[in-house]
Amino acid sequence: MSARAPGRPASFSGTVPPTAGLPLLASDWWPGGGDFEAALARFIGVDAVRLSCSGTAAFVATLEALKRRSPDRDRVIVPAYTCPLMALAIAHCGLALAVCDVLPGTLDLDPAHLARLCDADTLAVVPTHLAGRVTDVATACRIARAAGAWVIEDAAQALGARVGADIDEGASARTGEGASAEALREDRRSQAVGLQGDVGFFSLAVGKGLSIFEGGVLVARDPALRAEIGARLDAQGGLGWRDLAWDARRTVELLGYWALYRPRALGWAYRRPLRGALARRDWIAAAGDDFDPPIPLHPVGAWRRSVGARALERLPGFLQTTEDQARRRMSQLAAIPGLTLIRDSADAVGARGTWPVLLALMPTARARDALLNAHWGDGSGLGVPFVHALPDYARYAKVVPSMAAKEIPHARDLAARVISISNSLWLDDARFEQVLATIVAAISADAQSGGPATPTTPATLATQATPATQAAPATQAAPAVPAAGAMPAGPVTAGGTAPSGSAG
Helix, strand or coil, X not given: CCCCCCCCCCCCCCCCCXXXXXXXXXXXHCCCCCCHHHHHHHHHCCCCCEEECCHHHHHHHHHHHXXXXXXXXXXXXXXXXXXXXXXXXXXXXXXXXXXXXXXXXXXXXXHHHHHHHCCCCEEEECCECHHHCCCCHHHHHHHHHHCXXXXXXXXXXXXXXXXXXXXXXXXXXXXXXXXXXXXXXXHHCEEECCXXXXXXXXXXXXXXXXXXXXXXXXXECCHHHHHHHHHHHHHCCCCCHHHHHHHHHHHHHHHHHHHHCCHHHHHHXXXXXXXXXXXXXXXXXXXXXXXXXXXXXXCCCHHHHHHHHHHHCCHHHXXXXXXXXXXXXXXXXXXXXXXXXXXXXXXXXXXXXXXXXXXXXXXXXXXXXXXXXXXXXXXXCEECXXXXXXXXXXXXXXXXXXXXXXXXXXXXXXXHHEEXXXXXXXXXXXXXXXXXXXXXXXXXXXXXXXXXXXXXXXXXXXXXXXXXXXXCCCCCCCCCCCCCCCCXXXXXXXXCCCCCCCCC
């Protein structure tokens, strides 16, 4: 990392990681980094947090605590397009999963569908700030609380994201070095995501911004509830040999992350297995959606806590730098006809998300799959957050109820057309111009080809359900690649305003 701009390298050479993670420094490994939980609490702007071995472990502990408080309720509602780990965690707790559709072109839960799902059996609703995009939690809270249900915010990829709220002027703010006075005032009027619901959790897994290879952070407004969940976390592990072995393994993996999370090494550590999965036409493995049911539950050791505390000191500046880059690049993407951007929710007042990736919808599934078939795995940072809507993974059929295509049309449409573009600082402007050109070419080729919009690719061959109805193909001539800093020529058709979980 360069000292002149937090996290920004001088030039690009090698493989771009799929998301923008904060690289570790050799100095992070010196012991004595300080109290990691206290530092996280200050960063988020709360009295206290609880650290866990993963975001999934925090979610499990939360469900267990809420089930003890509401023993007559056993259903958990999650977005139909989210990380499959959520389904495994819910099944681990012996609870039933229900999936809710999203609003068209957004990551917000569909209020009408959510209202139909919420009843006396509903334990919790889980709005998700997927990929750092701030979702509409207020509406989910209103509907859930009317049914007597709890609200758990999945903010796995959104550590550092904020949303407008009336809070104390002294609350902690994301204010990196050189932040403007306007930015400081904005942060003081806002609060961290994860605090609108009853409980929120963040992930510290690889690629989630701040990483200790695997880890989670839990927040809750009610100190008594936080203590109850903390007790469940304490019960997840101790000082047994299995717990020590797990933490030793995570420490070795974190050393590997420090050594290999750089463009030249990622060609071997990340791109090679990715290309192998793509050669097998296994998009689920390529996207990292192939989770196993056992969920590791163990404490986080002192050494990894120290590494996290030292790296956290650099996180505000890193988030600011990636946000600045994302805003420039979103304006370039917005100038491409036929491409729809996914931004922070228009209904999340004062939203300011994090930017591990940029999300967009191609005009058709055929155009999206053609783009990925040609360029996923070429090292440019193109990919997808998840391959399917939850009911369409065959491997999770035992824990996710099947659904007819008409029941969650917007989530399936999202899964069929979404692309993610890495916001890594190693994706320099010249390489990003190439990414823009590949997107433009894919949209143009799709518009000229005509014919049915349903492709025959690994993405559609693997699904159990009928592909979602696609938007009409674009008919424009091939548009020019937008210049750096160019502003949109017209309104953007994404849900949200200005410019990310998986549970981890």
